[in-house]
Amino acid sequence: xxxxxxxxxxxxxxxxxxxxxxxxxxxxxxxxxxxxxxxxxxxxxxxxxxxxxxxxxxxxxxxxxxxxxxxxxxxxxxxxxxxxxxxxxxxxxxxxxxxxxxxxxxxxxxxxxxxxxxxxxxxxxxxxxxxxxxxxxxxxxxxxxxxxxxxxxxxxxxxxxxxxxxxxxxxxxxxxxxxxxxxxxxxxxxxxxxxxxxxxxxxxxxxxxxxxxxxxxxxxxxxxxxxxxxxxxxxxxxxxxxxxxxxxxxxxxxxxxxxxxxxxxxxxxxxxxxxxxxxxxxxxxxxxxxxxxxxxxxxxxxxxxxxxxxxxxxxxxxxxxxxxxxxxxxxxxxxxxxxxxxxxxxxxxxxxxxxxxxxxxxxxxxxxxxxxxxxxxxxxxxxxxxxxxxxxxxxxxxxxxxxxxxxxxxxxxxxxxxxxxxxxxxxxxxxxxxxxxxxxxxxxxxxxxxxxxxxxxxxxxxxxxxxxxxxxxxxxxx
Amino acid sequence: xxxxxxxxxxxxxxxxxxxxxxxxxxxxxxxxxxxxxxxxxxxxxxxxxxxxxxxxxxxxxxxxxxxxxxxxxxxxxxxxxxxxxxxxxxxxxxxxxxxxxxxxxxxxxxxxxxxxxxxxxxxxxxxxxxxxxxxxxxxxxxxxxxxxxxxxxxxxxxxxxxxxxxxxxxxxxxxxxxxxxxxxxxxxxxxxxxxxxxxxxxxxxxxxxxxxxxxxxxxxxxxxxxxxxxxxxxxxxxxxxxxxxxxxxxxxxxxxxxxxxxxxxxxxxxxxxxxxxxxxxxxxxxxxxxxxxxxxxxxxxxxxxxxxxxxxxxxxxxxxxxxxxxxxxxxxxxxxxxxxxxxxxxxxxxxxxxxxxxxxxxxxxxxxxxxxxxxxxxxx
Numbered sequence: 112x113x114x115x116x117x118x119x120x121x122x123x124x125x126x127x128x129x130x131x132x133x134x135x136x137x138x139x140x141x142x143x144x145x146x147x148x149x150x151x152x153x154x155x156x157x158x159x160x161x162x163x164x165x166x167x168x169x170x171x172x173x174x175x176x177x178x179x180x181x182x183x184x185x186x187x188x189x190x191x192x193x194x195x196x197x198x199x200x201x202x203x204x205x206x207x208x209x210x211x212x213x214x215x216x217x218x219x220x221x222x223x224x225x226x227x228x229x230x231x232x233x234x235x236x237x238x239x240x241x242x243x244x245x246x247x248x249x250x251x252x253x254x255x256x257x258x259x260x261x262x263x264x265x266x267x268x269x270x271x272x273x274x275x276x277x278x279x280x281x282x283x284x285x286x287x288x289x290x291x292x293x294x295x296x297x298x299x300x301x302x303x304x305x306x307x308x309x310x311x312x313x314x315x316x317x318x319x320x321x322x323x324x325x326x327x328x329x330x331x332x333x334x335x336x337x338x339x340x341x342x343x344x345x346x347x348x349x350x351x352x353x354x355x356x357x358x359x360x361x362x363x364x365x366x367x368x369x370x371x372x373x374x375x376x377x378x379x380x381x382x383x384x385x386x387x388x389x390x391x392x393x394x395x396x397x398x399x400x401x402x403x404x405x406x407x408x409x410x411x412x413x414x415x416x417x418x419x420x421x422x423x424x425x426x427x428x429x430x431x432x433x434x435x436x437x438x439x440x441x442x443x444x445x446x447x448x449x450x451x452x453x454x455x456x457x458x459x460x461x462x463x464x465x466x467x468x469x470x471x472x473x474x475x476x477x478x479x480x481x482x483x484x485x486x487x488x489x490x491x492x493x494x495x496x497x498x499x500x501x502x503x504x505x506x507x508x509x510x511x512x513x514x515x516x517x518x519x520x521x522x523x524x525x526x527x528x529x530x531x532x533x534x535x536x537x538x539x540x541x542x543x544x545x546x547x548x549x550x551x552x553x554x555x556x557x558x559x560x561x562x563x564x565x566x567x568x569x570x571x572x573x574x575x576x577x578x579x580x581x582x583x584x585x586x587x588x589x
Numbered sequence: 590x591x592x593x594x595x596x597x598x599x600x601x602x603x604x605x606x607x608x609x610x611x612x613x614x615x616x617x618x619x620x621x622x623x624x625x626x627x628x629x630x631x632x633x634x635x636x637x638x639x640x641x642x643x644x645x646x647x648x649x650x651x652x653x654x655x656x657x658x659x660x661x662x663x664x665x666x667x668x669x670x671x672x673x674x675x676x677x678x679x680x681x682x683x684x685x686x687x688x689x690x691x692x693x694x695x696x697x698x699x700x701x702x703x704x705x706x707x708x709x710x711x712x713x714x715x716x717x718x719x720x721x722x723x724x725x726x727x728x729x730x731x732x733x734x735x736x737x738x739x740x741x742x743x744x745x746x747x748x749x750x751x752x753x754x755x756x757x758x759x760x761x762x763x764x765x766x767x768x769x770x771x772x773x774x775x776x777x778x779x780x781x782x783x784x785x786x787x788x789x790x791x792x793x794x795x796x797x798x799x800x801x802x803x804x805x806x807x808x809x810x811x812x813x814x815x816x817x818x819x820x821x822x823x824x825x826x827x828x829x830x831x832x833x834x835x836x837x838x839x840x841x842x843x844x845x846x847x848x849x850x851x852x853x854x855x856x857x858x859x860x861x862x863x864x865x866x867x868x869x870x871x872x873x874x875x876x877x878x879x880x881x882x883x884x885x886x887x888x889x890x891x892x893x894x895x896x897x898x899x900x901x902x903x904x905x906x907x908x909x910x911x912x913x914x915x916x917x918x919x920x921x922x923x924x925x926x927x928x929x930x931x932x933x934x935x936x937x938x939x940x941x942x943x944x945x946x947x948x949x950x951x952x953x954x955x956x957x958x959x960x961x962x963x964x965x966x967x968x969x
Contacts, residue, residue: 366606369606385814385818388815388822389818389819389821395822395825395826398825398828400825400826400827401825404821404825404826407821407825408822408825
């Protein structure tokens, strides 16, 4: 998100937060969020693909709502109105091509209207058929939804698959497949959108999902302040903010939101963007001559990724605050935690909570309830390693993200066992404040170092290069 | 959304915050307008980071070469290693000149200054000779004079000023980014040494009212900050430009038969057209510090079509010959220590892929020639 967009969104949010307090608020939030999907999607080398990806985002969101909403609620008036608004926005985004507004909403020229009409007709047929046939087997349809989302997710995250799909699209458009690249499919915010959709589908499967209207659902999935970089809110919490009437923003609410926005802007555009200049990357990793400077570059990366990510979260929380939303926290001083467990409870918290809810806890329950129960350490090892591997793969399906996940999974397991080992031995030391302070400081330092070294896997593209950098950091490179 | 913790916290009026912020913004800008803040003198170089071995200059994107172009003399000097303190046993030699001195495509240690510095010379009084590269791309004698004027603050013991005909021509009198970006220093130079510049011919980058606000020089501040950050990568990697590790031997161009030089026609040009007054001013700026004025080597093409008319793609023979003659006469008259090394490196084997820049081996030839002059330079 550029500064210009943040400014636009801030003004829009302030206006909506201060002026709109009636039932139209949800429609407006949905409409603006839908427009933001087009506005924020970056240009792609394949003609009009940015437009199509934005449109498919909306299609998937409506599909997610149809899958998770009881059939008897689908045709309620407010849902039909919301659907009409969404279709109008899609058509308007396309009409900019003819209104001389070509690139104002989408990054490149939208497709011809007849193409969109064919697409919309097929989409309506598809959604209608889904709504009709899901009555026959809701479980099967919900499972299909999960499979489909994971399928798209895997395609986007595996570079070779993304390149292959790009090649197919290029071929279909009569262009050379030779120039296909994984970056051709840079789908704005899909990782977050997919995980919100998966959360609602899974909660529907387990019966925890409340009934929400289409405008509420769409607003939750593509809420514009959190579209690009989260946080991944829970719908149950989100709709509480959305449904609250009347929304009275106090001066303190506004000033807190403003403060949060300013802190976010400073973190992202001053700290993170400055550190990005000197942060470790695949080019300077090979050029750096000494271990000392390599550490400097690694620490720069370590803080750059924190300020970048937490800055965006602050911006989202700030803009959300102007609208009367309290988006969840994502980062709470993660580099000041004395162990890896606490680090992961304060780093990208909403993503961690997601995996805890939908992988760690169910798998732990399963392993503990089976006939042949595994020993506790084995269960901890399997669940922590599995969770961290999945968190790694969420960032991209590459060996380096696998290794980063393993690094943290093993670290968490070792720390868990070490803590278990130490607990009885440190039991009598609670009153020794000096020693406790020293141990806490040492733990924070060691945890930070471990996390920082882990970023070597995350920041670089290949295991070989990461290994070279690790050796250099430890003064063992040739 | 209602405030949950309003009981204990002070109620903040956002409009008041906006007004206060605006007042503070205006106040800071007014300070900036009324007081010259020499932010360029602040630097992490030579303090937390090693100083650069040549002035910041970028022909490539900064992200690739960890360098960027600045024409702010304060920033240039504060990032340069010459700003580090001078020790008692140091004999400080500064080299002035254009891209051939700056060292286009060369590693810092392969430049003229780098190779001279690596020669571990001792001065006549036994001090260790340190040679500093104060070259800056594109020749302009006025640019050299401005740099020299600043360099005097760093107490050089010897100045080696490398020039060529192209530095002294009228078009290069004011047409250089450093000259145009530093109008106040140019006015000062002009006033102090009675230099007549035609200020009306050039659009100097005068600072308007808006330019003097924080908003106005945000780009300069951003460049300054980025240069500090690139200093980390310069320190980590030693990279400050795209280096050419292998050089193709210069392939000779076809020489044109045009023997005019700008609008000068043979058989002779008016010597007053050369910026010798700026050269004289430079000598005055140097004061008692000895100056060695060097006519830099050029590639002499022979046996080619029109090589009887031209030495290279830049210089017709008649112009260059007369320039050398004038320089010899002027040097004698003014008692300048002048060395004419124009034909020192005639072979194409020593030239890189242009007829202006020497390869490391060519620089080595140049170094060999200069060493005795530096070694036996008078002690101040």
